[in-house]
Amino acid sequence: MSSHAKPSAKPALPRPEALRKSLLGWYARAQRDLPWRRNPRLYPVLLSEFMLQQTRVDQALPYYARFLQRFPTLKDLAAADLGAVMKLWEGLGYYRRAGFLHETAKRLAPVQEPGVAELAECPGIGPYTLAAIGSIVWGARLPVVDGNVNRVLARLLALEDFPQSKAGKAAILARLQEWIPEAAPGDWNQGLMELGATVCTPHAPKCGACPWQAFCSAHALGRVEDFPKVEPKAARPHKHAAAAVIRRKDGRILVAQRPAQGLLANLWEFPGGLLLKEETRAAGCARAVREQLGVEIRVDESLATVEHGFSHFTLTLHFFSARHLKGAPEALRCQAWNWLKPSELRRLPFPRAHWPVLEKLAPEAK
Ligand code: SF4
Structure with a gap:
């Protein structure tokens, strides 16, 4: 496993083109076949992004299918009664998302050609969701930052700051802004998240299958499991x-x-x-x-x-x-x-x- 690799020096970061080419090539080959990826239009992507906040893909899949069956279009969802939306959401948790999804559908459905500006005004749309949907649906060059992305970047850079700290956030965002490609920013964002979800996992990452192994500082140092740095958490009451x-x-x-x-x-x-x-x-x-x-x-x-x-x-x-x-x-x-x-x-x-x-x-x- 990577953490047993012989420690050596931190490699110099490669040119952005090399990072892009290797990640996008890997993503094209290795991505999971998920229904919203087959149809990257606003409604399926919106639905999946709301569901995937705080929820694993395998848990979200049956809900996604049921929603599309019951409300096949954004207009159908917008016209639905909130109670019916909540009922269909039942069991998925974090119920505010269902209300926000419904409200977002009501705001966007009447707009002829909604874009990033309209989406940004909707409830429950934070920087992550805006970047994810904006890049996938409209090709906006907005980098996504989530737990998976933080982990990959923290390891790639051997980042000594906590990813959630001010310095850590700034270091990660600066790199992502520099690296995100003009063409296919949605594939880049999804590739990064996919890498974190399937290869650069929290435990026992599969560095042998990683397109960025040759560029990865944590791997070169033999310290994969040392990153990302974890802030001690207060126990939940x-x-x-x-x-x-x-x-x-x-x-x-x-x-x-x-x-x-x-x-x-x-x-x-x-x-x-x-x-x-x-x-x-x-x-x-x-x-x-x-x-x-x-x-x-x-x-x-x-x-x-x-x-x-x-x-x-x-x-x-x-x-x-x-x-x-x-x-x-x-x-x-x-x-x-x-x-x-x-x-x-x-x-x-x-x-x-x-x-x-x-x-x-x-x-x-x-
Ligand atoms: S980025 Fe790749 S090489 Fe580096 S720790 Fe993650 S899986 Fe291993």
């Missing part, structure tokens, strides 16, 4: 929450829709909330439901305990079965509420952490 499957006498179950902003925006859930340190789970569950919907419940037995990770914290979610005692629901800390038959629950998009309970209540559904 852990939180506990409780949620109740609240039944009415007629068997219907109370569900609430989360606020339009913030974590898991617009999704539906079994009511509840975060637990405070000093309260029992059952008491905290009843308190959270009261604050969310203004109803009194009797908390009965535990139904399930689910562990879930978010980007900034991890969560243990305790589910209880419960009885409705009194009070008509009010949307105090939610957008809306509803009493549903168990068979109706699956019409609504729920966060992944609620799926084990949904499976118990509506087993035919998932």
Whole structure:
């Protein structure tokens, strides 16, 4: 493996033409056959880029196919109801992306020939997405920077700075701006990301199959595994929450829709909330439901305990079965509420952490 290579001097960086030729040639030969690559027009690329933020390709593929089947064009997506978009997105996580995708479709669909300027104004379009879509669809010479690209460049340059630091970002961007070709900037960007995803992987990179092996400083120094430099991360805090499957006498179950902003925006859930340190789970569950919907419940037995990770914290979610005692629901800390038959629950998009309970209540559904 490369890290065992005999240490030698850092090679001088090659001319940009040599880097371009080797990467583009490798990408033409070795790229994975992905559906959006067969059809690099705005809608398929937009869809794939929104889905691939924070999600692996193999997880995104079935969602991509379902979206195209249900909403074959940008106009179809723009005309869709947000609830239907969220429902189709269910399980993919980072739900704000679904709202941004829908809003972006609504803004771009009426434009005759949208371009980089129009895309830049859309919600959820940061420098990465703009560069990726802009270069692939319109041939804009905008370099992409993502985790894969950072890793490849950090190794190629044997970069001693953290890639996320100010100096690290500047060093990487300066090189990319210099190297990105006039012709086929989209293939260049995709080639770089593909190299990081399939060859220059975080662990055990396959340097023998790398088109840049001869140019790579980390490889020449025998220090591949030393790069990229990793900043020590603060541990994610852990939180506990409780949620109740609240039944009415007629068997219907109370569900609430989360606020339009913030974590898991617009999704539906079994009511509840975060637990405070000093309260029992059952008491905290009843308190959270009261604050969310203004109803009194009797908390009965535990139904399930689910562990879930978010980007900034991890969560243990305790589910209880419960009885409705009194009070008509009010949307105090939610957008809306509803009493549903168990068979109706699956019409609504729920966060992944609620799926084990949904499976118990509506087993035919998932
Ligand atoms: S850029 Fe190529 S040679 Fe360098 S570490 Fe990555 S896979 Fe190995």
